[in-house]
Amino acid sequence: MTPTTDTAHWRNVQRLFDAAIEQPEQSRHTFIDTAAADPAIADAVRRLLALHDDYLATQDVMPGAALVAEAVRSLAQQDERLLPGAEIGSYRIDSLLGSGGMGNVFLATRNVDGRPQRVALKVVPLALRHGRLVEHLRRERAILAGLDHPDIARLIDAGELADGRPYFAMEYVDGERITHYCDQRALALPARLALFLRVCDAVAHAHRRFVLHRDLKPGNILVDHDGRVRLLDFGIAKATDGVVATDATIDSGFFSPDCAAPEQVAGRNTGVATDIYGLGSLLYELLCGCKPFDFAGQARTTIVERILSEDPPLPSRAIVRSDGSWTRRGHADAASLVAALRGDLDLIVAKTLRKPPDDRYGSVDALAEDVRSVLAARPIAQRARERGYRLRCFVRRHRVSVGAAVLAGVVAIAAIAMTVQQSRRAVAARAVAEHERDHARGVVEFLVNAFENASAFKTRSRDVSASELLQSAARSLGSVSPDDTALKAAVAQTLAQLYIRLDMIEPAEGQAQLAREAMAKTPDASSEQRVRQDVIDAELASLASRYRDATRAIDDAAARIAADSSYSDPDAEVRLALVKARTLRLDGHPAEAIAYLRRSYDTLRRRADIQPSRLEPLLHRLTRQLSLNGNADDALELLETLLASQRKRLPEDDPALIPTLQSLGQAYYRLRRNDLAIDVLERAIAGQRKYYGDTYSELAAMYNLLGNLYLEEGRAQEGEQLMREGLRITHAIDTNKRGAALIYDSLALVYRNGHGDYAAAKRFAGLAFAVTPAESRDSLAYTSRTLAETLIASGDYFEAVLYAESALQYMVESCGNCQQVAYLTGDIAYARFRLYDFDGARTRLTPEILTTLRVWTRWPHDVRLHAETVARTIGI
Known part of the structure; x- marks a missing residue:
């Protein structure tokens, strides 16, 4: 057809359809046969009529609009161009x-x-x-x-x-709609919420660019084979700045009734709240397996009326309408899924689906923050003032129970030790020491009083959690006199340090901020107090992968110590060394981290005011870094000496042995002494659970390492169980994205090498890459390598080269010239070889690399055999 005849053809179709629709239903087809000048026109009109009748009986919420949409679908095949x-x-x-x-x-x-x-x-x-x-x-x-x-x-x-x-x-996104993706993989609620947060992030980005999507439904949100969410179809999107579009009803009804907001159906102005409603509909279906409304077989007027006036049942009450979907959400029965949805998730969904737009969340970020709070067992904004509820959230996050007297005693001893240290100062600094001592006593007195007010003390309960005590102390901080800013700063600093030790990062940030504000009003604060604040700020920044901020705070602390000849707070100096070493390593400077740890340990152990046991954390960090960088023999020598010393002065089950056993496990693992590694790690895990409970990041790390050992020993199912338990812990600690990435890497190995399931392996490797903080170059090296190796295993050599080449620079930064670099270089050589880039393969697979791979690799049937294949074929 020419353009002219095309136009005439469709005009004739439109005229005949308009005439036929006015005829009685029983005589329409006879009318068409008589009036049509061309069989093609008659056929097109019959299709339109069939679509018209079908649509009126099901889903049309805007008169005539969906008719055009369906007609386009049917007639698209006739576009012969x-x-x-x-x-x-x-x-x-x-x-x-x-x-x-x-x-x-x-x-x-x-x-x-x-x-x-x-x-x-x-x-x-x-x-x-x-x-x-x-x-x-x-x-x-x-x-x-x-x-x-x-x-x-x-x-x-x-x-x-x-x-x-x-x-x-x-x-082009080769993926599945998000609901189908979750159901096919039986993703539990935390994993579904994590994917939903990615959707929120994408929608929030569009809103920040003044764009509304206005058709957020599962069909427009795909998840690709790497587990990445992709938002599609901005066909009825609207610009909120008025530049591109200003018509409130410009979509003309081309939205989906299942996710259409009341204002869309009523033809009123749309805004950010419209997309909030769409996100709520999506979240509803992800959580309970059905849509907010069931419109099957209902007339248009009924559908419109229900959207405008009827509130859908809460997700926890809609479970009975679903088709046994609780098993696809990680629950054994409907009752357990109902219990998981009841409360916070019900409230979040209900707020997104409220009829008046102003009653919904004010922004996508606010919605996402509440969802993150659910994942981290933090209070959601709607219930922030419920004291009992907030306490339950704290208890769920941190179930570690400690004796109140022990915790108060630790604080008191630390404060008294600080007082003694201050009293040793020179005569010229005696006034400052007395000032510090007074505040140390004030801190002890404050904490004792605050703990006495905790409900567990009032009822003489022996089952008291550290989080409850700290929460009680934090609430009591307001009772400190506003004029005593130095005491308020000292108390807030102490609470922040304790929260950090309990992996409770959000309340630690809050106390650190209170301390900063109090310090700003304390011009005569001592060097010790200012250094403590710098160390807290550095540690929090490093945990959040903000390495520049951490380095700035570390440098400030070092400058204060150097400028004050009377400075003496060894605890702060030890913590400063630990934070700096961690920051150097994760920022891509492992060799500098090792050298710095050696210097710091040698310097501090000569100090008469520092007991050797207080330097053990430095040794643990040094030995773990040595193991990671290919110096496991050196690490093992240091650790065996340390363990022998500890056993002479400590009981066999003393908790101080736990980090030493963990470090030994890592060293044995790197030396391929798997039996010894499994033994010491199992003992370390038993001690960790006995003394500290099941919610700490160190336990998650040990689960992951032991899971990898089980995998190598042919116990893939046991290894996977440990890794998934570690993942549960890391998800509860919202700042521990790096830990989550490492476990996703390990799960990719389980499915690739243990189960031979390359699709699942790619999904986990993709998740690891997605959650790795961009600032953590150390983590990027390992997650990129895992993804590259998984792509190689599944035959995606081109993509594998891209990821592996980008990871190589990070890997060199991460561990210098260690075996890991040879491992990754071998991957690149093999992928290039499979792409017939023999010169590229030869350039990468040097004799030195090949020799390293022949004497070292944890997976001889993988990298080493690939390297041997390349070497034989191209003659290396």
């Missing part, structure tokens, strides 16, 4: 991916530097190339051009056909 094999610019059409009211989407391919690139090509249907749809597509193209987010399908190219129809090519 875009059949497979047709060319649009540099693209060749492969197939039709789908059709919607806002356009047709084709799978297309073009060559980029000799390599095929697949894209999703969106074009206005030929039948409707004029008018508002053309403007819609141009507007969608403009919106996508302004969005740059890893979870939003990106715009690649744009142009117009010869007949004036606009098109654009966007990233």
